[in-house]
Amino acid sequence: MFIDLLIMLVMAYGFGFLYYGLYRNISARVHGRFGPSLAQSFYDSIKLFTKDTSTDFGWMFFAGPIIMASGAILTVLFIPYFNHGERLVGLSPYGNLIVVLYFMVLGPLGNALGVGSHGNPFGAMGITRGLTRLLGLEMPFYIAVVGLMIANESADIGTIMANQAETYNIIAHPLLFIAAFISFLGFLGKSPFDVVGAPQEVYSGPAVEFGGKFLALALSQSAIFSFAKLLLMVDLFLGGADSLWDLILKTFVLFVASVFVGNVYGRFTTAQSVDFLLKVPTVIAIVGLLFV
Amino acid sequence: MFNFEITALGNMFFGLTVLVFVSLFFVPNKHRSVTLYSLLFASLACIFYASDLITLFIGWEIMGWSSYFLIAKTADKQTLQKYIVFNIGGAFTLLGAIILIYGACGSFVYSELDFSAVPSGQVTAITILLLLTLFVKSGIMPFHYWVVDSYSQSNDLFSAVLSAIISKTGVFAFILIFFQIITVQYLQTPILEVVAWLGVLTSIIATFKAINEDEAKRLLAYSSIAQVGYIVTILSIMGSLSLEAALYHTVIHTFVKLLLFINVAAIIYVSKQHRFSTLGGLLYKYPLNFILLVVGIISLAGMPPLGGFSSKFLIYTALLEEHKGLLLAAVLFSSASAFLYCYKLVYGIYLGQPTNPKTEAYPRIPLRFYVPQILGAVILITLGTIPGVIVPMFNGILGSVGFEPVLYRGVFVLGSDFASFNGGVVIGAFGLIFVLILLFFVRLKNRSVKPKDRLDISYCGEVPRADVNLHYGYGMGRELSRIGLIKMILSRSSHALWQRVSTLFGDLSGITQKLYTLSAQNMGLVIFAFFTILLYMGVK
Amino acid sequence: MQKGFVAYNNEQKSLEAETEGIKNSQTLIQKAMNWFSARSMFVVAYGTGCGAIEMPPVFTSRYDIERLGVVGVATPRQADIMIVSGYCSLKTLRRVIRTYEQMSEPKYVIALGSCTINGGMYWDSYNTIKKLEEYIGVDMYVAGCMPRPEALIEGFVKLQESIRNNTIQPGYVKYREDYAYYQANQEKLLGKETQPVYEEDYAGMNLS
């Protein structure tokens, strides 16, 4: 059990950074440059963990990133990796999809407390943008997930995966998938929904005062979290994974798709992104929900 | 005239009342009025334990006017006027419904009411009248007009009572009347649909209004409206699970609001400030208060692992079970938006930079303020972790109402056959991970540098002066008003509607008053004219 | 590479001798850590003067310094390296110092252009400083007016090399040790009220 959890965590960490490196590489190629090495994000993380000093604004600031990381790790542990339900299911028997959806906001909220406590207005602005954007992101995603839960008569991720043995949900409920995918892009924090940490406007936003180990933890959790989201999408719409290769393939495909979208579009403002998310994908999701 | 009966449902609500009142007794209060508080308490007991409609009504009215006099100590005239017009109006619709029920069934006693022979039109009329009453008390749109001002202007302690208990009387009456007396088979489904949507629309709109609010208590008031909106929505599903969800959420919301209002009251007590734009940066001054507030908002936002999540989870599963997808999506939307005002509350008061130069001189918070807060926090944490302590009570109430209990009786497990989760594992895993990361952090060679000055922030290389406002509490949520849909919600208000009604009555009053100043001659003319008209009509 | 473009600061020689011993006594972990911090550099590119115009090509497709693990960040808290790109007026210096103070250690400074070395073409200006190293610790000078992007990249490479091999005494260590000197210089120009806020007592600190 604990070994399983450890493996899940390490896999999430490794794949998260790998995919992040990949993302940077692909973006670089799109821009017409070589880009850093695949392991660059990993190097960054190690370096940040081993910095000599980091500014600490008090215990709440200290706890903020830890809560955020705990939230991300918790999310990963509650999402089963494979659809055969034997290994690497983590804690998913003790939770369900709704719990996971809420874990996904637990970390950010804990982080928000930490960020708020250092008194830098840019941090609070970033958090506000993030929470505002969350409004838009969650609407289509939740509708899609609700549609799946109603269609499967269950809120259990394992059951939803098992029910896709014949047809994947991406084919059975394409509209729901489109809606969920659009907000998934936003959840990954890539363009065009990357207004939260816009360095030019709000000076890195939430991460404005994070240096050294705090930034390291923030980066690591974001890698883990990205993988968790990929995993969730795979579990919900692509029938989960049978084997390790299946897992890598499916997450990779999904990831690459999101990277290309992210590289093509510019950045929406907060209002624009919420407006867009509340109009296009939400309407798609509602139509999809009516078909369920 | 007064008939009482001890019921499981009444016990639950009365238990909440007792806990709230007892814990509030500890809090220092400038406007303590023993007579009015005991009247209020008695009226609540009267409502919760009544066994006939007249007793219920008497309790309802006494509650209404004793609250009025409690609010009147601090609120302004217009607020009072709003309060009384809506609440007396709500009580009168209740009376109307009671009279209708009497006309239909010939009795006031709950156990003697039988709707099997009543025409459905009449049942519908009764339903609508009762719903109006509940809507007014619970502040469902568009009858929420009185709520916010009354909550924010009444004294800090009484706001807690209003939000924690009095708004719940609407919920109680809903359960009592529609689950026990009229029962679902006589109700019209379209009405329930409308109620469900009204509830959820209320919660969405109130949530956005809350986000836009600069005053802590007004924010909490709007949040109260939103939360009760959920309860009404979920109740209108009229199923076993939905009833348990509603009861759970009622309990949670009672303690959340008790905690939050007293928390804010403590801050107002020491700082004399109640706006986010004049508060801020109190985190390290009042750390215990901050932690309690965080417990409160985590529950309010419905985050795992605290109690708020448990009730939200039940709400969602109840809606899922009935396949109310759109309704659930709307609830989720409102619930997701709630994070924003939760964050605004905690940021505006405790985080960010202090806006007030006198912050350092604020006195300590008297210990007595912590009694209700710690009570609330302990209950919220317990309910999130060990739902097993309270689920049997809900199952008992369901049994007494005549429904089949559906919740598991596990100690840590909460849920039904549809979905369940293990609160113990959630909080355990979270705690374990948190502690592990913390240990890892502490073990790192990395040295923490503490900034000496609160203004040592990265601010584009700039050194902000002490008088620059670095607190973002005021502007938080401003961006929302640029989003089309939300702008529409925020820019509209029922104020204009009610204002128009008020003006209309004022104008009518002006006209009729003129009539009463007729001179004797003209009066004589009127009399003869009237006589002539009647005579003419009679002859014809 | 042309050595002349890269100017070490004046204590380079003695430092090299001093750090030779440290280099040899490094454990494997320390070596690895050095390698990682050389491999990953977060840069806050402080565009103080005209040299700033050379930085965009360095970071974008033309020269793509991300290959070397160098990434731009917005805030000093996240940064390892600050580039001071050109002359510093009094007004800018205040911000430069502030930014420098807020970076977490280990932190490095690359001074870009001749103006940071001796004032360059502003050598007799009443309003610009002549030697950046009098006010903050500087690790690497890239001379020239203007230095080409290649020169800047060269600077980065050299800096990475010396970090990896631990061959220099970093500027921030010197800054801590001689803090009184730097502070006096800063105060002379800027006055007391803009003094940086330092929590720790650098004089009594054990340097590793």
Add this chain to the structure above:
Amino acid sequence: MSLVYFIAIPILASFLTPFYKNYLRFVSVLVNILLAGFAAFFYSRLPLNEFISLDSPLSIIFILDYVSFFFVSLFIGVMLFFSLYSIKEKNNTAVFVVTNIFTSGALGLILSADIFNIYIFFEIASISAYILTGLNRDKVAYSGAIKYMIVGAVASIFLLLGIMLMYLNLGYLTLSSIGAGFHTMDKGIQYLVLLSLFIGFGIKTEILPLNFWVADIYQATPTKIAALFSAVLSKAYLFVFFHILYTLKVDAPALLFLTAIGLLSFAVAELSALRSKDVKRIFAYSTLGQLGVLFLALSSANVVVVSGALFLILVHSISKLMLFFSLDLVEKKMHSTRVEAFAGFRSAFLFTIFAIGFLSLLGIPPFAGFIAKLTILKGFASMGAYGIVGAILAISLVEATYFFRLLSANQRSKKTAEIKVPLLQKIMLSLLALAILYLGLFPQGLLDFCTDAAQTLIQGVIHV
């Protein structure tokens, strides 16, 4: 013992004034106690008739049945209260001369069972009311009294017209005989008679559209006297009107018309009070409104509703006494009855009294007004008249608006004067408040009596 004493004693007491000029207030109390004793004596002998002369047309018949006993004891109670309350006012004895006549007029109206005597006592009560209105002896009071007199004269004319028509057609004046023979008359004459009675009594019972004079009169009258008008005079006319109506056994459309008029009257009066700036006027409007409710309730010909209406009459009398007397105290201190003056006084006792009075008038539990309103609404519900229930509740909301506006005005304004209520007044007012609370909590005994009285009223005066 004779019922004539009810009328003779007060009128005698006022005629003999010169003999005890300085002790008039004590005599007045004594007279009222005496009357109360009579009432208590007659309680066990109900119902009873007394024929003083049977020769038509000058027959004199008194009837004391349940309903007239109800009114008689109510009025005696009110007058006793009034005389006790004012027992310390040494320099205003003139008022007692008139109030004694007023008492006998009102009691005579209630007790008379023949239509000519009704007219006589109608005039006695009216004239004493005109005098009472002018008691203040200033311009406003005189102009009010004149206006009252003119309107009252019109009312008398119509009443007389009705009586004349009946007498010419039937040849007798006894109520019971008229009741038996009314339907033998020509339809047109019936209509004309009813119309004249309606106009005559309508003016006096202050019903729309015949009540436009009322607010001015109340404002001109001394505040305590206005309480008497509200608590006694209008109720007496109301009773007599419906006594006659039920005796004449009018048909349903006529009653329905009265119901509609009552409802309209209620609505318009409450609406007018909404923006009124003068508290005394507001109380006047409220009286008009309550009279409208009574009118519509009494015209329902339903035992439950009528019993509720009788209960309401009692409660309303008590509440209005309380309110007008308290307002009198406020007026003495603030020299005005404007809302601003009302907002400015500080006295927890008076505030409580006002609050209880308002709540009771609004029909809010646990005060007696609630029982009255509930009974009326229950009765209407059992008749199936839900529209009226809704209308009454809706209009009550308007009433609540202005009453609570007054309360909040007092509670939230800057206080300018502190009112110290004398002990006697305090006790008297507290007694009234307690009575309201008691009747609200234990209404059953009175309700039973009201039911008996209502049955009697609806039956009408039966031929003996």
